Amino acid sequence: MITFQGVEKYYGAYKALDGIDETIAKGEVVVVCGPSGSGKSTLIRTVNRLEPISRGTITVDGQDVNAPNVNVNALRSRIGFVFQSFNLFPHLSVLENVAVAPTMVLRLPHARARERALALLDGVGLANKADAFPPQLSGGQQQRVAIARALAMQPPVMLFDEPTSALDPEMVGEVLSVMKQLAADGMTMVCVTHEMGFAREVADRILFMDAGAILEQSTPDAFFTEPRHPRAQKFVADIRHA
Numbered sequence: 001m002i003t004f005q006g007v008e009k010y011y012g013a014y015k016a017l018d019g020i021d022e023t024i025a026k027g028e029v030v031v032v033c034g035p036s037g038s039g040k041s042t043l044i045r046t047v048n049r050l051e052p053i054s055r056g057t058i059t060v061d062g063q064d065v066n067a068p069n070v071n072v073n074a075l076r077s078r079i080g081f082v083f084q085s086f087n088l089f090p091h092l093s094v095l096e097n098v099a100v101a102p103t104m105v106l107r108l109p110h111a112r113a114r115e116r117a118l119a120l121l122d123g124v125g126l127a128n129k130a131d132a133f134p135p136q137l138s139g140g141q142q143q144r145v146a147i148a149r150a151l152a153m154q155p156p157v158m159l160f161d162e163p164t165s166a167l168d169p170e171m172v173g174e175v176l177s178v179m180k181q182l183a184a185d186g187m188t189m190v191c192v193t194h195e196m197g198f199a200r201e202v203a204d205r206i207l208f209m210d211a212g213a214i215l216e217q218s219t220p221d222a223f224f225t226e227p228r229h230p231r232a233q234k235f236v237a238d239i240r241h242a
């Protein structure tokens, strides 16, 4: 579903991604972890071209995302992206936030888009908030709306960039449980997260990054019990002592 071949990314002279070669299969749930500044966010932002790359190739569902003829808006509409900050439209109701892209981009009839939005809100446990406005919701609720909004475009892939990092601790669980359900439903997911409990329970594979490179990739069990790379060993030991 997603491939990286020889991907490099520079910010000026700084090499933020260094020789990324990776394949993420359809239905796979991958958690990207590693120390702060290791390039995790940069990596997933390259997938929908929020960050241009300096070298290499990235494909999503067979499409070269950096090909000159790619329509960036069409590309992004096929890749669900959930950010740390929820970025909902504050002046639109929760229902309209979820319905707006299918109406504007897919040209879905408004009644149909609202119907689909309501079903998605039901899926994230917020059908009863359909007519509320984002500022009236808690952070955890807003992030669940953001997930429903991303799903409204029926993307084959969902990317999550630290989706729970801005939340108060008591709201982390409700967002992770929506993500868990999505994984169980077979969605292809790449998640940058510090939630190692989620990684252990839900991920098919862990990618460990440091200094712009993927230093280790393994199952959660192998990663947490016997990390091989010395920097992965240090990372896991630090989590244990945190």
Ligand code: ADP
Pocket: 011, 014, 016, 034, 035, 036, 037, 038, 039, 040, 041, 042, 043
């Ligand atoms: P992570 O998500 O693992 O914390 P990032 O991908 O955000 O790491 O950042 C990787 C490195 O690239 C860091 O050293 C960061 O300072 C640098 N970086 C990120 N974004 C930019 C930018 N827009 N301009 C310059 N440097 C950046």
